[in-house]
Amino acid sequence: MLNIPLMSNNISREDVEVLIGFLRGTDRFTNGPKVREFEKAWSEWLGVKYSVFVNSGASANFMTMAGIAELYGKGEVIVPTISWVSDISSVIAAGHTPVFVDVSMKNLAMSEEAVLKNITGNTKAVFLTHVLGLNGLSGHLTAELKKRGVLLIEDVCESHGTMTQGKKAGTVGFASNFSFYYAHHMSTIEGGVVCTDDEDFYQMMRMYRSHGMLRENDDGGYKKRMQEAYPDLNPEFIFMVPGYNMRSTELNAVIGLNQLGRLDGQVKKRQENFAAFLDGLDSRRYYTDFDTEGNSNYALIVLLRDKDPELFKRISSRLSEEKVEFRRGTAGGGNLARQPFLRKRYPQIKPEEYVNADHIHFYGMYTGNYPGLEREKIRGLCRILNTL
Ligand SMILES: Cc1ncc(COP(=O)(O)O)c(C=O)c1O
Known part of the structure; x- marks a missing residue:
């Protein structure tokens, strides 16, 4: 009997030991310094300016699509027919209209011709999934989307470490999403991340992760301006956007830091x-x-x-x-x-x-x-x- 499971031993004994050591020495358990440390290490590994660690890849999808609607307005988002449910449900939930396209047999990602054919004046974004570790993105498609002013969002939940155009997948588009669920290339048990080089989008993602709260935004000048603009509100409880609670914990970040080395x-x-x-x-x-x-x-x-x-x-x-x-x-x-x-x-x-x-x-x-x-x-x- 061959006996091949889908995944084996993705959380090692060593991960568990490191976690136990951390738990013995800490009194901070949720979203804190370890989460920030993991975000920094992940950004460096990937090659982006900013990462926001969340509790799943699906959460990363939902926050990303909501953030696009908030910053750029609602519109059509071109999506593949081979992907994951949250790559489409996030589009619908954010109030965008999904436009479906077929995929290519070469890389199982959305067909380049179909994407370009479906771009209209209402297209806000292309939400491309790199499927099962195959690079789904060509230089031609990247350049065309840039030329036409269409945001490219990469779902890299199945493709950590895939290279595209000489760079890591997840660094080419405006933003990218990864999952750290058990079966993936690395695991934080449950987990995901939104990555971007865009400072405004990053601040938006920080707020979306935590109830839409202004205090999560770490741009001091913006925070001060908003507090002055709403003097009737408790500055600790100003909700800027209709956010979620998609935070992860220090425990997951500790595992992530250990896994990243492997x-x-x-x-x-x-x-x-x-x-x-x-x-x-x-x-x-x-x-x-x-x-x-x-x-x-x-x-x-x-x-x-x-x-x-x-x-x-x-x-x-x-x-x-x-x-x-x-x-x-x-x-x-x-x-x-x-x-x-x-x-x-x-x-x-x-x-x-x-x-x-x-x-x-x-x-x-x-x-x-x-x-x-x-x-x-x-x-x-x-x-x-x-x-x-
Ligand atoms: C392409 C893709 N996007 C998003 C997700 C959702 O990730 P998670 O299971 O961490 O919510 C998955 C699922 O594994 C996926 O394959």
Whole structure:
């Protein structure tokens, strides 16, 4: 039996020991100096000016879309049909209108032509997801969006360490979101972060994280001006924006700081695992020609070339027998246009028109790729997939 879980040992004994040591010596447990230290270390690792640590990647999505609406107004936001639910629910919740596009088979990210075709005078942003560690962004798309004055937001929740255009993914757009949930490249148990070089957006994110409170804004001049503008309010309780409570804790930040030291080494191992997997797969049966340059693999992608439901069924039952954990349709559950929360809201939506997303939905899945995955297991997995 192959026995490959989706993730193994992502919170190490050493993380736990460091956390216990921290707990013994502290009397501050929520959002405080360790959170700031982690934000600084993360910003340096990524190569951005500012990071705001929150309690999940979904929270990062919700705050980002709300902040865009607050600073730039509501409008159309172009979203992919292969992504995660919060990349679309955050758009709807902020009062924007999602405009759906199909994805490319080369990198599973939104198709460049479809994005450019769907830009209108009302487009506020493109919310691009780097899927399963593959770079989803070309220099051409980045430059076009800049030229047309459309904000680019990168969701990098599945792609920590992926490179795009010679830089880390998450540094190219106006803002980016990461998740530190258990199965991801690094973990704070639960957690996420919003990153940006834009000072106004950063201050907005600090306020959104904490009930929209002015006191979270660390621009002293702005704070003073607002306190003077609202003399009837207690300066400690001035709510500037309709914010949330999406704070994380010192405990999560301590784990994050410890994990960050291991991240680059783990990214390398996962890359090597993915290369060995693609090398072993029969390319007549499976897509193996992804654009892997700069990838930071999240999971081994099994995507049939042909629409062959019988083969897909055979693979599913054999992997279950072998105790190989898998998820159908990539991390987000496949073609999001098929999901009830969208079909109810947008009855005109025709999921089958997103041809590539639909192919991934019915004939795609991923299995776990974690740093300690043995080469022998990867070979065994390929053997099974090639002969079924
Ligand atoms: C692309 C993407 N965005 C956002 C999220 C949400 O992250 P979290 O699970 O930390 O809320 C996920 C989920 O893992 C994801 O895959």
